[in-house]
Amino acid sequence: MVSALWQRFWSATLSIGGVAVLVFFLIHLIPGDPVDVMLGESASQADREALRDSLGLNQPVMVQLGDYLAGLAQGDLGRSLHSQRPVTDLLAERLPATAELAGVALVFTLVLAVPLGVMAAARHRSAWDRGAMIFSLFGVSIPNFWLGPLLILLFSVYLGWFLVSGREAPGSVVLPALTLGMSLAAILSRMVRSSLLEVLHEDFIRTARAKGLNERGVLWRHALPNALLPVITVIGLQLGTLLAGAVITETVFSWPGVGLLTIEAIQSRDYPLVQACVLLIAGSYVLVNMLTDVLYTVIDPRIRVEQS
Amino acid sequence: MIGRGLPLLLMALWALMALAAQLLPLDPNHIHLDAILASPAQGGGLGFDDLGRPLLDRLLMGARTSFLVALGVILLSTLTGTWLGALSGYLGGRFDALMVRIIDVFLAFPGILLAIALAGILGPGIENVVIALSLVGWVGFARLARAQVLSLKQRDHVLAAESLGIRRSRILLRHLIPLTLAPLIVEATFGVASIVIAEAGLSFLGLGVQPPDASWGAMIRDGTRYLLVAPHMVLVPGVAIFLVVLAVNLLGDQLRDRLDVRSLGREVLACPWVPSWPISPPPGSRMPNGAACSNPPSGG
Numbered sequence: 001m002v003s004a005l006w007q008r009f010w011s012a013t014l015s016i017g018g019v020a021v022l023v024f025f026l027i028h029l030i031p032g033d034p035v036d037v038m039l040g041e042s043a044s045q046a047d048r049e050a051l052r053d054s055l056g057l058n059q060p061v062m063v064q065l066g067d068y069l070a071g072l073a074q075g076d077l078g079r080s081l082h083s084q085r086p087v088t089d090l091l092a093e094r095l096p097a098t099a100e101l102a103g104v105a106l107v108f109t110l111v112l113a114v115p116l117g118v119m120a121a122a123r124h125r126s127a128w129d130r131g132a133m134i135f136s137l138f139g140v141s142i143p144n145f146w147l148g149p150l151l152i153l154l155f156s157v158y159l160g161w162f163l164v165s166g167r168e169a170p171g172s173v174v175l176p177a178l179t180l181g182m183s184l185a186a187i188l189s190r191m192v193r194s195s196l197l198e199v200l201h202e203d204f205i206r207t208a209r210a211k212g213l214n215e216r217g218v219l220w221r222h223a224l225p226n227a228l229l230p231v232i233t234v235i236g237l238q239l240g241t242l243l244a245g246a247v248i249t250e251t252v253f254s255w256p257g258v259g260l261l262t263i264e265a266i267q268s269r270d271y272p273l274v275q276a277c278v279l280l281i282a283g284s285y286v287l288v289n290m291l292t293d294v295l296y297t298v299i300d301p302r303i304r305v306e307q308s
Numbered sequence: 309m310i311g312r313g314l315p316l317l318l319m320a321l322w323a324l325m326a327l328a329a330q331l332l333p334l335d336p337n338h339i340h341l342d343a344i345l346a347s348p349a350q351g352g353g354l355g356f357d358d359l360g361r362p363l364l365d366r367l368l369m370g371a372r373t374s375f376l377v378a379l380g381v382i383l384l385s386t387l388t389g390t391w392l393g394a395l396s397g398y399l400g401g402r403f404d405a406l407m408v409r410i411i412d413v414f415l416a417f418p419g420i421l422l423a424i425a426l427a428g429i430l431g432p433g434i435e436n437v438v439i440a441l442s443l444v445g446w447v448g449f450a451r452l453a454r455a456q457v458l459s460l461k462q463r464d465h466v467l468a469a470e471s472l473g474i475r476r477s478r479i480l481l482r483h484l485i486p487l488t489l490a491p492l493i494v495e496a497t498f499g500v501a502s503i504v505i506a507e508a509g510l511s512f513l514g515l516g517v518q519p520p521d522a523s524w525g526a527m528i529r530d531g532t533r534y535l536l537v538a539p540h541m542v543l544v545p546g547v548a549i550f551l552v553v554l555a556v557n558l559l560g561d562q563l564r565d566r567l568d569v570r571s572l573g574r575e576v577l578a579c580p581w582v583p584s585w586p587i588s589p590p591p592g593s594r595m596p597n598g599a600a601c602s603n604p605p606s607g608g
Contacts, residue, residue, distance in 0.1 A: 018413035026429055141554040143505045145512040145525065146546035149532050157536055164535075244418030248509055252532070263513055266428035278425045282417045 139186025
């Protein structure tokens with residue numbers, strides 16, 4: 001058990017290291033001189049040299065990579081080119097907003113997807129089932145940069161229930177969270193349905209029915225807990241995608257999170273900040289996946305047995 | 309559930325729109341000062357945007373953009389991905405180990421994030437969008453092709469071909485890759501949906517096609533500023549994206565059922581661009597039955 005955990009931790013660390021190296025090379029593969037891009041072609045030679053020095057660009061690439069990774073290990077991600085503040089401070093300011101958005105989106109997803117999937121499976125091939133599947137199909141087909149404006153149009157412009165954008169009003173997280181969670185809810189409801197349909201054919205379900213348990217008990221006490229196991233993996237996998245999707249959703253709603261910061265950094269060509277944002281989101285993705293795996297081992301005894 | 313022919317019809321319409329944009333004498337950038345923000349009812353056609361440009365013409369040009377990007381990315385990423393993945397699975401050894409590492413690192417990124425970072429770094433423009441999305445997209449195909457070839461290369465017909473002394477490149481091309489095509493076709497179909505959304509998303513963020521060229525994503529972005537007075541600016545391109553993606557997803561479902569790809573593994577592996585419903589597990593994660601995902605589907 002412990003060695004399995006250690007192995008997962010080690011492989012996640014390796015992945016994050018690989019991601020860091022890839023992000024580093026991304027920035028260094030920019031066609032042309034990054035200093036030109038950052039300062040513009042009209043900058044003086046002295047300014048260029050100063051920036052080059054301060055960024056360590058005069059060093060060989062491998063030395064730069066080493067410095068960057070060493071800084072990373074100490075939690076130093078450099079300074080923003082624009083505000084001159086440490087990148088970690090900027091990220092720390094924006095992280096709570098993104099965490100709030102992702103958290104609410106996840107809750108919304110679960111509240112919508114689990115009952116929908118259960119309903120669809122319990123009444124297999126009924127109108128409910130068909131309706132849930134059509135919802136699921138629509139949910140994955142609707143891009144969040146279109147769903148967002150549609151929700152704004154309906155709930156903010158016509159009904160006047162929420163503010164159009166920003167994070168000031170208490171209910172302002174609702175529309176961004178709905179937008180962000182929609183595709184995950186669509187995927188998840190389909191997963192819950194198929195997983196539940198599979199479990200409902202198992203022997204222990206027949207046994208439960210044979211001993212006279214009512215259908216509700218069979219569904220909620222026996223089938224659902226088993227059906228939710230694979231669903232947890234999917235949630236873990238998709239949570240990272242959710243974080244990445246936040247880039248677009250936050251832009252739609254001017255939600256002041258890490259996603260919007262990423263776009264602002266790209267638009268102002270603030271490369272250390274871009275690097276850090278991408279690394280943070282990708283790192284969380286890897287971390288969430290590792291935690292999912294660990295959680296999975298904890299809740300499903302069968303895997304523990306196999307590993308030992 | 310929904311008419312069998314509908315997806316193909318919608319996709320044909322999409323292709324036709326792209327072709328029309330190429331052939332018809334459209335004027336997507338012509339400014340009608342008297343028709344600024346005019347709705348379809350006031351201005352005719354599909355209405356006009358904030359600069360007084362006709363939305364119908366821009367919609368057709370946007371169809372051309374998304375169609376060309378989808379075509380380019382799917383060709384580039386299936387060809388490189390399938391070839392590299394199949395080669396890696398067939399050759400094994402150090403090359404395979406290296407490929408697995410590379411694939412793992414790419415999969416450690418949420419696809420759309422990598423595409424956004426790449427597009428941001430490469431700079432705007434349709435070629436850069438194709439490059440960015442292909443760089444993200446090849447991984448899914450590579451992993452799938454590798455897993456397929458790993459399980460297929462022990463088959464009798466491959467051993468027979470090897471013992472007859474047929475060149476390895478020929479075995480790979482004629483005796484292995486054709487057998488991996490069914491899941492790859494399904495994957496590529498879902499991939500098209502992801503690419504259409506990703507292209508529009510990049511353009512929405514200002515990282516894709518540059519003005520005055522038209523893209524559905526950029527049209528939505530322009531429209532969000534005039535939601536109150538001209539909702540048609542958001543509705544028109546949005547409906548177009550939605551219908552294309554819906555059609556592609558439906559077609560993918562139909563193909564998956566027809567080609568019976570599901571039996572190869574528990575879940576169809578997917579492109580890592582954006583969430584789409586075949587779910588793509590990250591490197592090293594475990595399937596619900598506890599088997600490592602990177603293993604080839606056994607007995608396939």
